[in-house]
Amino acid sequence: xxxxxxxxxxxxxxxxxxxxxxxxxxxxxxxxxxxxxxxxxxxxxxxxxxxxxxxxxxxxxxxxxxxxxxxxxxxxxxxxxxxxxxxxxxxxxxxxxxxxxxxxxxxxxxxxxxxxxxxxxxxxxxxxxxxxxxxxxxxxxxxxxxxxxxxxxxxxxxxxxxxxxxxxxxxxxxxxxxxxxxxxxxxxxxxxxxxxxxxxxxxxxxxxxxxxxxxxxxxxxxxxxxxxxxxxxxxxxxxxxxxxxxxxxxxxxxxxxxxxxxxxxxxxxxxxxxxxxxxxxxxxxxxxxxxxxxxxxxxxxxxxxxxxxxxxxxxxxxxxxxxxxxxxxxxxxxxxxxxxxxxxxxxxxxxxxxxxxxxxxxxxxxxxxxxxxxxxxxxxxxxxxxxxxxxxxxxxxxxxxxxxxxxxxxxx
Ligand SMILES: [Zn+2]
Numbered sequence: 001x002x003x004x005x006x007x008x009x010x011x012x013x014x015x016x017x018x019x020x021x022x023x024x025x026x027x028x029x030x031x032x033x034x035x036x037x038x039x040x041x042x043x044x045x046x047x048x049x050x051x052x053x054x055x056x057x058x059x060x061x062x063x064x065x066x067x068x069x070x071x072x073x074x075x076x077x078x079x080x081x082x083x084x085x086x087x088x089x090x091x092x093x094x095x096x097x098x099x100x101x102x103x104x105x106x107x108x109x110x111x112x113x114x115x116x117x118x119x120x121x122x123x124x125x126x127x128x129x130x131x132x133x134x135x136x137x138x139x140x141x142x143x144x145x146x147x148x149x150x151x152x153x154x155x156x157x158x159x160x161x162x163x164x165x166x167x168x169x170x171x172x173x174x175x176x177x178x179x180x181x182x183x184x185x186x187x188x189x190x191x192x193x194x195x196x197x198x199x200x201x202x203x204x205x206x207x208x209x210x211x212x213x214x215x216x217x218x219x220x221x222x223x224x225x226x227x228x229x230x231x232x233x234x235x236x237x238x239x240x241x242x243x244x245x246x247x248x249x250x251x252x253x254x255x256x257x258x259x260x261x262x263x264x265x266x267x268x269x270x271x272x273x274x275x276x277x278x279x280x281x282x283x284x285x286x287x288x289x290x291x292x293x294x295x296x297x298x299x300x301x302x303x304x305x306x307x308x309x310x311x312x313x314x315x316x317x318x319x320x321x322x323x324x325x326x327x328x329x330x331x332x333x334x335x336x337x338x339x340x341x342x343x344x345x346x347x348x349x350x351x352x353x354x355x356x357x358x359x360x361x362x363x364x365x366x367x368x369x370x371x372x373x374x375x376x377x378x379x380x381x382x383x384x385x386x387x388x389x390x391x392x393x394x395x396x397x398x399x400x401x402x403x404x405x406x407x408x409x410x411x412x
Contacts, residue, residue, distance in 0.1 A: 001109050003101045003399040009392050011097035014041060015081075016089040025086035025386030030059060030124040030136075031167040038081055042096070042121060049103055051119070057174035058139040058149070058164060059123030065103045066116045073185040074118035075409045076369070077102065077402060080125030080136065080361055087126075088388020090395075094376065095190040096121045098399040102406055113410035115185055122361045129154045129163065137361035141368060142178040149174070181368055186336060186409050189362040190374045190402050192390050196381025197354060204394045205351035205401060206375030207340050210292035211363045212261075212355060213329030215301055217287045219246065219308055222318040225273065225281030237316045239283040240271065245311050246304070250287055253303035261355060262296035264289045292329045292355045330363045336372030336405075343404045349397060372405070374398050 018037045020027040028034045039061065046053050051063040061081075064074060079095025099119040106117060122140075127133035130152040138144035149161040149171065164171040193199075198206050221239035247266045254264035269285040289300045305321050312319035337353070344351045356373065365371045376398040379389040 001105060001111070001403070003098070003105055003396055003403060005392050005396040007104065008097055008101050008395055008399060011045070011100060012089060012093060015093055015097070021086055026083045026089055027085050027087065028081070028083045029085075029128045030082040031129065031163050035059075035082065035123075036167075042081070042100070045100055046119070049100075049107055051103065055169070056140070056177045057169050057171040058136050059167065059169050060136045060140055061119075061121040061123075063119045063121075064116045065107065065113075065118075067113055069114055069116055072115045073183055074116045075406050076118045076120055076184050076187040077189065077406060078118075078120035078122065079189050079191055080122040082124055082126050082128060084126045084128055084384050086386060087384050088382075088386060090192045090378070090388055090390045091194065091383055092122075092125060092191070094192055094390065094395055094398075098190050098395065098402055101399050102403045105403055106407065111407055113407065114412075115410040117406060117410060118184070120187075124160075125361055130160050132160075133359065134361055134364060135160065137364040139174050140177070140179050141364045142175075143364060146172065146175055179365075179368055184369045186333075186370045186372070187362060187365050188336065188340075188372045188374065188402060188405060188409075189360060190376065190398050191360055192383060192388070193375040193378045193381070194358050194383035195378065198352070198375060198377035199379050199381060201352070203350050203352050204377065204397045205344060205349050206354045206377075207337060207344065207351055208332055208356050208373035208375060209337055209353050210332060210355045211330040211359055211373075212290045212292050212357050213294060213297060214325070214327045214359075215289045215297050215323060216325040217289070217301065217304060218322045218324045219243070219285055219287060219304070220320040220322075221283045221308075221312060223281060223315070224279070226279045228277045228279055231279060236279055238279050239315075239317050240280045242311045242315045242317050243269070243283040243285055246307050247285070249307045250300065250304060253300045253307075254289070257303060258299040259291060259293050259296035261293070262289070262291040262300060263357075264300050286324070290357065292331075294329060297329075327359065327363075330366055330371075332362075332372055333366070333370035336370050336409075339408055340372050340374060340401065340405050343408060344401055347401070347404065349401060374401055374405075 223237035
């Protein structure tokens with residue numbers, strides 16, 4: 001018993017034809033005209049399978065395949081249906097159409113299942129509308145409340161609450177629809193890797209063990225702006241060279257002092273006044289630190305704070321280091337990792353166990369249920385761009401692994 005590559009391909013092609021930016025990638029924001037059309041397509045496919053369908057107040061579609069087992073907790077699978085601006089065909093959607101295919105195969109083969117199988121298509125994962133990611137899964141799991149939807153706004157200043165209401169959703173009801181532990185037995189999300197590990201090693205499947213956590217710091221260094229010609233080197237208080245010292249130290253801290261998977265990046269820097277013949281007066285830069293172990297992030301964070309103090313004192317600079325954002329690292333369920341791994345071994349799939357450097361909807365669910373994730377390769381590691389590509393052969397393998405895993409979970 002296996003999935004049908006043609007049906008998967010057909011679903012992906014049909015959905016990606018609906019885009020706000022033809023010939024410039026997929027742009028399918030939640031609550032847009034394109035989103036309505038895609039929902040119509042997917043809901044028709046779900047109805048054809050006889051699923052019982054519910055759309056919650058934030059727009060998550062939940063569709064259940066029930067076989068005389070209505071009262072038992074579901075085996076959940078799925079991903080998100082929205083995209084970034086000018087994104088790719090495979091991010092999110094791959095997890096939704098493979099979940100749909102799994103139910104098709106279970107139904108057409110009359111596979112016996114003891115738990116309902118539930119497909120979830122999350123809304124507003126990318127943060128494209130309101131700058132806040134995973135709004136659908138945060139609402140589903142109760143991490144966001146109704147009040148939060150009134151606070152976050154789109155570029156036109158309209159609240160998420162209002163946008164959802166205008167889209168026809170019963171948004172006032174969201175707090176009554178929070179996923180309960182007794183409703184769900186496990187969640188498995190299939191997603192494209194969005195990195196280059198699987199592709200570079202020519203491996204079709206990644207079994208995710210953990211999703212990285214993140215700490216973002218903003219560093220401000222203030223010196224004295226002055227003439228680049230007439231100020232001798234010994235009279236300078238130059239925050240740019242101070243920043244350079246700290247940035248080099250961040251690379252060293254992540255590589256040599258922290259843990260195996262710790263990474264640190266300075267990708268944003270702001271210099272005042274930013275003139276080629278002026279010693280800068282002030283430098284601001286962000287440090288993005290990630291790891292699957294909190295300890296790894298903390299080591300780099302401590303290094304950042306102590307090095308900044310040392311450099312600022314040595315160079316006579318004023319300084320400030322602020323934590324401006326953070327998310328916890330998430331360990332996925334060892335039970336699910338084992339089941340997925342055993343299934344991959346039994347079927348001789350080419351796989352590795354790995355971590356996810358990107359955050360996904362599933363990262364919100366471990367407090368509620370056992371969570372597992374299956375990755376399929378992103379060619380050249382590209383994602384969030386029109387060049388994003390995953391081979392349909394690999395998606396089919398991932399779908400077969402999802403299918404076999406779900407059937408096992410539904411019959412334990
Ligand atoms: Zn995604």
